[in-house]
Each structure stands twice: as structure tokens, then as C-alpha cells.
Amino acid sequence: MSALNDAIVAFRDTEYPQLKGKAYLDHAGSQLPAASFITAFASDLNTTLYGNPHSTSTPSHLAGARVDAIRARTLAFFNASPEDYDLVFVANATAAIRLVGECFRDHALRARKHAFWYAHHRDAHNSLIGIREFATEHHCFGDKDVEAWLSNPATKPSAAKPALFAYPGQSNMTGRRLPLDWPVRIRATYGNNAYTLLDAAALATTAPLNIDAIAPDFACVSFYKIFGYPDLGALIVRKASADILRHRTYFAGGTVDVVVSDPDTWHVKRKTLHEALEEGTVAFRSIVALGHALDTHKRLYGSMEAVSTHTAALTRGMHAALAGLRHGNGQPMVWIHNEATAMPGDAKTQGATVAFNVLHGDGTLVPYGDVEREADARGVYVRSGGMCNPGGVQKYLGWNGKAMKMVLKAGHGCATPIQVHEGKATGVVRASLGACSVQADVDALVKFLRSQYLEKAASTTTIYIATGAEAELESVSEMNEKATMGKVKRPVGWAKRVMGLAGIH
Incomplete structure (x- = not known):
């Protein structure tokens, strides 16, 4: 147990009163906002007049200044030098991913090449996979495929069109952490026409993000996954790689200096990258909330390094406890999914997540949705399903495209899942920890599973x-x-x- 656990226990009832009597284990879905953070934010809004930053009044100027200051603080939080990186506020990580994909598409159209090369990692979220619909050539890589791509010149994309490789820093399904040296190695191998997009939404939840060291061309985050609020995201952009984003065709209020509509049709975009990409009025009050979130997080937890150490210790214990559950006949009660290289407790290779299925004593599957529903009734909150991670479902649960078409034909879908089909699960149960998690949360999960699903051996x-x-x-x-x-x-x-x-x- 980490040193931080006792400190969190001491303030949790005050800072997170909504958790009294409950075990919340879906921090990969969203962290919870601390009460003192919400109080400070509400007090700020009640006592300070903020106006639309696009105006020039005193309230508007104040709002604009706060946005600029918090943008700089956020870059510092992610260890991103403002000389080398800019930060674009967006709705969430998915919006940041879509923005990058649309910019690459528009760049290809403007260059009259109508193409760009795209590859995503097999462990990618659907939001990353979706970029393939913009590309004329796309690939799905596993770890070995990435290494082969880096070492085999024959597989390199054509120099005539830009290449984009996107991958998650942490699997949103299993929590395993992927190599963070790939962006530097890709740039060293393929030069400036090959770009990397790091989906850091899951990684940044419980790990310090050192953008300067990782050096991705683009990285996306969602702040509600780190602080619980605001419901806001960001695209972090390496300035040396920013030109391709300036080819975005669509423009909106706030992104242009001049627009002519009749009889000529032309426009001039703003020079600062974030101004050219933040469409309409920026979510300035949410950004003000982000400033208070940064303050509160530091006061309660000290640093992301401390959060990482704390959650790694809890994850190691949770993994061991789940793996140790056995039915009376000696058969495992829990089937945990992950790569062999992911080591619970090692923050370099594993995040604060465990993905699993529950098994009966005869080895057959307990439907994952049933586990979530039963847990919910006991005040233990997990998530179940495919986690928007089709690569994970295919690899860990044994599905392929042909089989998925068959189960789809049988009626399976995200909203109406067939939980077990011909003996195979179509999803998992995911238990994920966050900054405010404590040992009691892990204990509650294990107690629930043992009391609900343990099958005692026949007393012979x-x-x-x-x-x-x-x-x-x-x-x-x-x-x-x-x-x-x-x-x-x-x-x-x-x-x-x-x-x-x-x-x-």
C-alpha cells in the first residue's frame, strides 16, 4: 500500500462525499471532481465577471488573459515546452483526433494527391481507427509490426505522401502501456514527412506525461479523465510539425483575420496555431475550471508521479487478488486479459486497469454485463463491454472479422450486445483506478466477486x-x-x- 493511501482516506469523505459507501472502479471512464475544486470554481464564477474573449471589454480581456495563463500552465503540467509545443483546446480527446485526421485529409486534397498513408496500433480506440476512413492506404499494426516497420525500409510509406502513425500510450481496455520511444524513432527513421499521433487520454489519467521527452507530433488528452471536470480536451501540437494542420479547409469565427464573401471569396487565417484551430468562442469558463482543477490536484496529490506510484501499488494488489480467486474445485474464477510484457505494479508497462471475465467453476463464462449489473446492485461500479477497442476484443477474446459478422447477424451490437456467443465473450469487465482510489475499493471488488460467484466444491x-x-x-x-x-x-x-x-x- 502506498504512503498516499492513508492521506486519501483522511480527506476522501470530505473531498469525495459521493463515494461514501461505494466503490467506484471506472476511473478510466472518468475521474471524480474534488469538492473543494468545485467550490473554488463556483466561487470564482460568482465573484468574477468573465466575458467572451473575442470582445475587448474589461471582462472579456480578463477571460482572455485567464485562458492564456491556463494554457501555459497546462503545457507545463504535461512537461511541454511552450517554445516547442502549442495547445489547442477542443471538446475531448476524440475531437482532437478527428481534427488531426481532417487536417491530413484536407492537406492531401489541397496538394492534389488525394492521399495520405495511415497506420494505427491494434490496441487503438475506435476514435483512432476512424481516421482510416480519411486515408487511401491504411494499416493495423501490432507491436512486432511497428518494430518491423521501423527496421525494414521496404515497408516505409511513399515519400510522395505524408504518413501518420497513431497509437495509444495506454490501452483503454487492458491498461497495458505501449512504448513511448516510438515517436522519436519514427522521426529518426522516416524524417519529417512521417508524423505520430499519441492518444494519451488513458495514459495521462494516472501517469505523468512528459511531452518534451516523448516528442510526439500530436498528442490528445481529456481533462475529465484526469480531474473529473471540466468536460474538455486538448490537442498538443509540436510546432515544427504544425504546418500540415494549417491546411484545414474549414474555418469559423475566431480562426480568421479577414473573410471576403462577395463578389470575391477568400480568407486569411490567424497566425497563431491555436487561434487558427479553436473554432468559435473557446470554452472559456471550462478553461477557468481547468485552472482550479490544476490547483486542487496539486494540493491534494502533490504530483502525477505520486499518483502513479499510488495507483501502481493498488493495481498490483488488485491484479494479485483477482488472479488468486479460485472456485472450490481449484479452477480460476477470473480470466485476466493482457500482454505478457505488462507487469502490474510497474508503471512503465501497466496502468491502473485490469480487464477480465468471470468464470463458473466449470470454466464457462459469466456474461460480463451480468457482472456489471450485479456489482452495481452492491455499490461496486465497474464497466463492461468491448471498450470501443475492437483489436483488444479480437486478440484477447478470440474473434476475427468473419466471426464478428456472424455474431452481428445474430443481433449483436454495442447497444444490444450478445454477451456470450458460441462459448466466447464479446466483451470484458474493466476495473480501473484513479487518483482518489483507496485499498478499500479493491477490497470491495474482490469481496463482491467472491460472495457472488464463488462455487464451493462438493463436500465429498x-x-x-x-x-x-x-x-x-x-x-x-x-x-x-x-x-x-x-x-x-x-x-x-x-x-x-x-x-x-x-x-x-
Whole structure:
């Protein structure tokens, strides 16, 4: 147990009163906002007049200045030098991903090449996979494929069109963490026409993000996954790679300096990258909230390094406890999914997540949605399903495209899942920890699983029953007691039987 656990226990009822009597284990979906953060933010809004930053009034100027200051603080939080990186506020990580994809598409159209090369990692979220619809050539890589691509010049994309490789820093399904040296290696191998997009939404939840060291061309985050609020995201952009984003065709209010609509049609975009990409009025009040979130997080937890150490210790214990659950017959109760290289407790290779399925004593699957529903009824909150991670479902649960078409035809879908089809699960149960998690949350999950799904072995005892009609019940009981203590051997004329829960057989 980490040193931070006791400190969190001391303030949790005050800072997270909504957790009293509950075990929240879906931090990969969203962290929870601390009460003092919400109080400080509300007080700020109640006492400070903020106006639309696009105006020039005093309230508007104040709002603009706060946005600029918080943008700089956020870059510092992610260890991104403002000389080398800019930060574009967007709705969420998916919006940041879509923005990059649309910019690459528009760049290809503007260059009249109508193409760009795209590859995503197999462990990618659907939002990353979706970029393939903008590309004319796309690939799905596993770890070995990435290494082969880096070492084999024959697989390199054409220099005539830009290449984009996108991957998650952490699997949103299993929590395993992927290599963070790929962006530097890709740039060293393929030069400035090959770009990397790092989906850091899951990684940044419980790990310090060192953008300067990782050096991706683009990285996306969602702040509600780190702080619980605001519902806001960001695209972090390496300035040396920013030109391709300036080819975005669409423009909106706030992104242009001049627009002419009649009779000529032309426009001039703003020079600062974030101004050219933040469409319409920036979510300035949400950004003000982000400033308070940064303050509160530092006051409560000290640093992301401390959060990482704390959650790594909890994850190691949770993994061990789940892996140790056994039915009475010795068979595992929990089937945990992950790569062999992911080591629970090692923050470099594993995040604060465990993905699993629950098994009956005979090895058949308990439907994952049933587990979530039963857990919910006990005040234990997990997530179940495919996690928008089709690569993970295929790899860990044994599906392929042909089989998925069959189960789809049978009626399976995200909103109406067939949880088990022909003996195979279509999703998992995911338990994920966050900054405010404590050991009691892990204990509650393990207690629920044990009490709900543990199947005790049939209590079997070898006994001896007299075959003659003259045998009395008392003699049977007495002989059974002696036999189970190993004090007698089978007497002549007595038959050996096994006494189980269902009786003598």
C-alpha cells in the first residue's frame, strides 16, 4: 500500500462525499471532481465577471488573459515546452483526433494527391481507427509490426505522401502501456514527412506525461479523465510539425483575420496555431475550471508521479487478488486479459486497469454485463463491454472479422450486445483506478466477486456402507467418522461410496 493511501482516506469523505459507501472502479471512464475544486470554481464564477474573449471589454480581456495563463500552465503540467509545443483546446480527446485526421485529409486534397498513408496500433480506440476512413492506404499494426516497420525500409510509406502513425500510450481496455520511444524513432527513421499521433487520454489519467521527452507530433488528452471536470480536451501540437494542420479547409469565427464573401471569396487565417484551430468562442469558463482543477490536484496529490506510484501499488494488489480467486474445485474464477510484457505494479508497462471475465467453476463464462449489473446492485461500479477497442476484443477474446459478422447477424451490437456467443465473450469487465482510489475499493471488488460467484466444491467423503440388511444407521455413521479420520480400512462386506452434497452415489 502506498504512503498516499492513508492521506486519501483522511480527506476522501470530505473531498469525495459521493463515494461514501461505494466503490467506484471506472476511473478510466472518468475521474471524480474534488469538492473543494468545485467550490473554488463556483466561487470564482460568482465573484468574477468573465466575458467572451473575442470582445475587448474589461471582462472579456480578463477571460482572455485567464485562458492564456491556463494554457501555459497546462503545457507545463504535461512537461511541454511552450517554445516547442502549442495547445489547442477542443471538446475531448476524440475531437482532437478527428481534427488531426481532417487536417491530413484536407492537406492531401489541397496538394492534389488525394492521399495520405495511415497506420494505427491494434490496441487503438475506435476514435483512432476512424481516421482510416480519411486515408487511401491504411494499416493495423501490432507491436512486432511497428518494430518491423521501423527496421525494414521496404515497408516505409511513399515519400510522395505524408504518413501518420497513431497509437495509444495506454490501452483503454487492458491498461497495458505501449512504448513511448516510438515517436522519436519514427522521426529518426522516416524524417519529417512521417508524423505520430499519441492518444494519451488513458495514459495521462494516472501517469505523468512528459511531452518534451516523448516528442510526439500530436498528442490528445481529456481533462475529465484526469480531474473529473471540466468536460474538455486538448490537442498538443509540436510546432515544427504544425504546418500540415494549417491546411484545414474549414474555418469559423475566431480562426480568421479577414473573410471576403462577395463578389470575391477568400480568407486569411490567424497566425497563431491555436487561434487558427479553436473554432468559435473557446470554452472559456471550462478553461477557468481547468485552472482550479490544476490547483486542487496539486494540493491534494502533490504530483502525477505520486499518483502513479499510488495507483501502481493498488493495481498490483488488485491484479494479485483477482488472479488468486479460485472456485472450490481449484479452477480460476477470473480470466485476466493482457500482454505478457505488462507487469502490474510497474508503471512503465501497466496502468491502473485490469480487464477480465468471470468464470463458473466449470470454466464457462459469466456474461460480463451480468457482472456489471450485479456489482452495481452492491455499490461496486465497474464497466463492461468491448471498450470501443475492437483489436483488444479480437486478440484477447478470440474473434476475427468473419466471426464478428456472424455474431452481428445474430443481433449483436454495442447497444444490444450478445454477451456470450458460441462459448466466447464479446466483451470484458474493466476495473480501473484513479487518483482518489483507496485499498478499500479493491477490497470491495474482490469481496463482491467472491460472495457472488464463488462455487464451493462438493463436500465429498469416502464412507463405507454395510451391504447386509442387518446394518444399522448408527454403525454407518460411526464407521464413516472413523474412515474419514483414516483409522479404518474398508471392512469386508462393506461397499465404498462417495458422500457429496447431493447425497450418496
